[in-house]
Amino acid sequence: MNLDQINPILLIASLMVAATPILLAAIGETVVEKAGVLNLGVEGMMITGAVVGFAIGVNSGSPALGFVGAAIAGAALSMLFGVLVLYLLSNQVATGLGLTLFGLGLSALIGKPYEGMKVPTLAKWDIPLLSDIPVLGPILFQHDPMVYVSIGLIMAVWYVLKSTRAGLILRAVGENHDAAHALGYKVIRVRLMAIAFGGACAGLGGAYISLVRVPQWVEGMTAGAGWIALAIVVFASWRPWRVLLGAYLFGGITVLQLNLQAAGVPIPVEYLSMSPYVITILVLVLISTRGKHGAPGSLGRIFHASH
Amino acid sequence: MRSVKTLLATAALAVGFAGAAAAEDPTKVGFIFVGPVGDGGWTYEHNQGRLAVEDHFGDAVETVFQESVPEGADAERAITQMALAGADLIFTTSFGYMDPTLAVAAKFPDVKFEHATGYKQSDNVSVYSARFYEGRAVQGTIAGHMTKSNIVGYIASFPIPEVIRGINAAYIHAKKVNPDVQFKIIWAYTWFDPAKEADAAKALIEQGADVILQHTDSTAPQAAAQEAGNVITFGQASDMADYGPMPRVSSIIDNWSPYYIARTQAVIDGTWSSVSTWDGIGAGMVGIGDISDAVPAEVKAEAEALRDALAAGEYHAFTGPLTKQDGSAWLADGEVADDGTLAGMNFYVQGIDGEIPQ
Numbered sequence: 001m002n003l004d005q006i007n008p009i010l011l012i013a014s015l016m017v018a019a020t021p022i023l024l025a026a027i028g029e030t031v032v033e034k035a036g037v038l039n040l041g042v043e044g045m046m047i048t049g050a051v052v053g054f055a056i057g058v059n060s061g062s063p064a065l066g067f068v069g070a071a072i073a074g075a076a077l078s079m080l081f082g083v084l085v086l087y088l089l090s091n092q093v094a095t096g097l098g099l100t101l102f103g104l105g106l107s108a109l110i111g112k113p114y115e116g117m118k119v120p121t122l123a124k125w126d127i128p129l130l131s132d133i134p135v136l137g138p139i140l141f142q143h144d145p146m147v148y149v150s151i152g153l154i155m156a157v158w159y160v161l162k163s164t165r166a167g168l169i170l171r172a173v174g175e176n177h178d179a180a181h182a183l184g185y186k187v188i189r190v191r192l193m194a195i196a197f198g199g200a201c202a203g204l205g206g207a208y209i210s211l212v213r214v215p216q217w218v219e220g221m222t223a224g225a226g227w228i229a230l231a232i233v234v235f236a237s238w239r240p241w242r243v244l245l246g247a248y249l250f251g252g253i254t255v256l257q258l259n260l261q262a263a264g265v266p267i268p269v270e271y272l273s274m275s276p277y278v279i280t281i282l283v284l285v286l287i288s289t290r291g292k293h294g295a296p297g298s299l300g301r302i303f304h305a306s307h
Numbered sequence: 308m309r310s311v312k313t314l315l316a317t318a319a320l321a322v323g324f325a326g327a328a329a330a331e332d333p334t335k336v337g338f339i340f341v342g343p344v345g346d347g348g349w350t351y352e353h354n355q356g357r358l359a360v361e362d363h364f365g366d367a368v369e370t371v372f373q374e375s376v377p378e379g380a381d382a383e384r385a386i387t388q389m390a391l392a393g394a395d396l397i398f399t400t401s402f403g404y405m406d407p408t409l410a411v412a413a414k415f416p417d418v419k420f421e422h423a424t425g426y427k428q429s430d431n432v433s434v435y436s437a438r439f440y441e442g443r444a445v446q447g448t449i450a451g452h453m454t455k456s457n458i459v460g461y462i463a464s465f466p467i468p469e470v471i472r473g474i475n476a477a478y479i480h481a482k483k484v485n486p487d488v489q490f491k492i493i494w495a496y497t498w499f500d501p502a503k504e505a506d507a508a509k510a511l512i513e514q515g516a517d518v519i520l521q522h523t524d525s526t527a528p529q530a531a532a533q534e535a536g537n538v539i540t541f542g543q544a545s546d547m548a549d550y551g552p553m554p555r556v557s558s559i560i561d562n563w564s565p566y567y568i569a570r571t572q573a574v575i576d577g578t579w580s581s582v583s584t585w586d587g588i589g590a591g592m593v594g595i596g597d598i599s600d601a602v603p604a605e606v607k608a609e610a611e612a613l614r615d616a617l618a619a620g621e622y623h624a625f626t627g628p629l630t631k632q633d634g635s636a637w638l639a640d641g642e643v644a645d646d647g648t649l650a651g652m653n654f655y656v657q658g659i660d661g662e663i664p665q
Binding site: 007010115116209214216218223255259262268 | 343344345347351460491493494500501505506507509511513514515516525527530534549660661664
């Protein structure tokens with residue numbers, strides 16, 4: 001065993017990259033749930049974003065365009081969910097699950113011709129001066145733009161939810177949609193916008209996997225990242241900065257697992273492989289035994305103006 | 308009236324053609340693939356073999372394939388379906404299809420089966436594999452010369468003899484040219500998962516590896532090495548020439564076409580019998596991809612000389628003196644490994660760190 005072979009600076013830098021897709025999807029879902037809607041279709045929107053982003057990246061040669069396309073595709077797919085649950089009042093859990101299955105199938109269909117192709121990927125930003133700082137430089141200032149976009153989104157969501165009127169309305173809609181409706185807020189419209197934002201973020205997260213992290217298209221390549229994103233929202237008690245923490249914690253474990261293996265740590269591989277999931281479950285159990293979830297009051301409930 | 312006649316004539320012609328087609332019922336050859344045909348590696352090459360069969364026989368043979376079939380229970384269903392659909396010969400192209408293939412073969416005694424990389428035969432199941440470890444010996448030689456950090460990263464798939472042979476062959480020959488070389492091995496537990504393969508390659512590179520060998524099928528490790536810059540890789544199963552001349556400096560290319568054509572011919576002729584085939588560089592089943600200019604000329608010459616010696620049968624990739632990892636003697640000076648030991652290899656040679664997962 002040679003733990004000193006693991007370079008902590010490189011490890012932290014690569015865990016940030018590994019966590020970015022989950023972070024993007026989770027911050028989008030936080031906003032959706034803050035508005036009182038539970039969208040279990042994150043995985044389906046992510047994989048659709050992954051394939052659309054990849055296809056556009058290959059055809060246009062521009063990964064930036066790929067990301068834009070992925071966000072639009074994720075948002076478009078989420079609108080399907082939005083119309084079903086907000087206007088046709090379908091069950092949110094069942095519809096969300098349906099969206100995941102639909103997204104997996106749709107992406108496999110779109111992606112068939114793109115298997116095994118190469119795609120231009122995002123270049124890393126080597127920020128002058130800042131990237132030369134020892135320790136902090138490689139950790140914070142040598143990433144591709146999307147890593148900064150994801151952190152920026154966390155900041156923006158935190159600020160909007162906490163300190164703006166729009167954030168207050170969104171939270172009011174999520175806490176008690178009847179009261180918000182009585183006050184004259186457009187519950188359906190607010191929720192529809194929140195769902196679209198969540199879909200766009202999930203699409204970006206998926207595209208980050210297919211355009212930067214791997215970069216390749218493979219059927220089912222998100223491999224459960226959407227479900228982890230959902231778990232992280234609960235783990236974070238719907239708070240943006242804790243979403244960041246949760247996502248980096250999870251991303252860190254997958255990368256650490258491979259690093260420990262390469263360093264020859266004699267823990268059976270199977271334990272290392274299941275560790276991220278075990279820790280996620282443990283944290284969830286811990287949070288629910290404490291009783292205080294901080295879940296939005298109207299989360300998952302159907303709203304109709306006549307009720 | 309004239310039009311009715313034309314119609315009748317056309318109908319008669321059509322019937323004639325249909326009759327002819329029925330008389331020459333094409334031989335149906337099926338393929339079960341573990342990954343997508345576009346993986347750029349293992350399954351891609353098997354599919355090239357399938358296309359070669361179509362090319363060679365034209366209308367006399369019809370091929371069908373099913374891709375991304377998981378190893379295990381689902382494989383049995385997929386193979387059964389193919390047998391029910393009238394396939395005369397079925398190639399199952401991954402180690403994990405071994406028992407499912409035998410189970411289905413027992414139910415369809417008239418269908419011929421060919422299982423790749425396995426070791427269980429029956430009356431209608433042949434096994435075939437290639438001596439990939441010969442290619443690993445060439446890779447190890449290049450890796451030993453090229454590494455500056457003396458750390459070679461190895462992305463292993465499953466702890467089966469096939470993979471362990473590859474690790475040992477590469478290590479023995481890297482060590483021969485560079486006594487300080489060290490192998491870091493990550494077991495990915497997958498044949499094909501680009502995300503995991505990319506992460507594994509990155510973890511190895513972060514820990515100082517500047518050569519990455521892979522026994523997984525995707526090109527994701529090549530992409531990770533390309534991004535890292537001064538890391539070299541080898542194409543796995545397929546040439547992966549897209550990533551040359553750097554990071555991909557050479558490759559092991561599986562060439563199944565001659566075997567697939569020969570076995571299909573045997574079914575057509577009615578001469579098919581259950582055999583065990585294990586061919587290497589000499590028979591052309593294993594090819595060494597072009598060694599790129601990123602490799603110095605004298606290293607390239609040495610690697611090519613090794614390749615030619617292996618092909619000619621003058622040299623065996625497992626030639627003593629060799630000691631097992633636990634220190635017990637394996638092969639005496641000049642002694643070569645027998646196929647039985649190689650087929651069931653479940654130990655590392657001396658010098659490799661770590662344990663084989665059980």
